[in-house]
Amino acid sequence: MKNKQLLNLLPIETERLIIKSTSLEDVDLLLKMDKQVETQKYLGGIKNKTKEERLEFLKRKVDKINSGIASSLTVSVKETPTPIAFVGLKISEEENSAELSYIFDYDYTKKGYCTEIIKKLIEIGFSDLKLTKVWADTIVGNDNSKKVLEKLNFQKTNERKENETIFEIYELINKNLQ
Numbered sequence: 001m002k003n004k005q006l007l008n009l010l011p012i013e014t015e016r017l018i019i020k021s022t023s024l025e026d027v028d029l030l031l032k033m034d035k036q037v038e039t040q041k042y043l044g045g046i047k048n049k050t051k052e053e054r055l056e057f058l059k060r061k062v063d064k065i066n067s068g069i070a071s072s073l074t075v076s077v078k079e080t081p082t083p084i085a086f087v088g089l090k091i092s093e094e095e096n097s098a099e100l101s102y103i104f105d106y107d108y109t110k111k112g113y114c115t116e117i118i119k120k121l122i123e124i125g126f127s128d129l130k131l132t133k134v135w136a137d138t139i140v141g142n143d144n145s146k147k148v149l150e151k152l153n154f155q156k157t158n159e160r161k162e163n164e165t166i167f168e169i170y171e172l173i174n175k176n177l178q
Helices: 002-008 026-033 051-066 114-129 143-151
Strands: 016-023 073-079 083-092 095-102 131-140 155-162 167-174
Touching: 002 083, 002 167, 016 114, 026 051, 051 073, 073 114, 083 114, 083 131, 083 143, 095 114, 131 143, 143 167
Parallel strands: 095 131
Antiparallel strands: 016 073, 073 083, 083 095, 131 167, 155 167
16 A cells, blocks of 8 residues: 555655656666676676666566555656666555665765655655654665765664675654654
8 A cells, every 4th residue: 555655656856856667768777787886886796687687677676566566766867867776665564664775876976866865755754654664774884875874864773694794774763653
């Protein structure tokens, strides 16, 4: 229900950005980010995927959106409609919470776009969807991601280890619902 509510709000606009459903047309952004050392640094390394493989990956994302799950959305700059990022708000109806995810084209980092878009997703999650909590995890050492979360008042609540990678878990509680 809340996933569909979020999807019904699309496109979502901020001052400089637009969030829309991810589509197969976003393949070039994905291929570009696959080759960016700084973008892939915390995602397991450079991906040597073909365009066809990435189209299949995006097709699965689009299928999720079509089934009512808002876990993959595309962020574009308003002025140029250039896609610059993928974001997600994976909503758990049972827990009334959502996992926040984001990955940006490195050419568009350190411009405040990430903070701007996450702030908007939190606003929608808490105000429109009445979620009790939004959480995200980031790999230890990804200081830029950590700074964005801390700037938006997320609190580190835990760590988890997956294989040899340590993730820090950050949560933001909706104080209006307490």
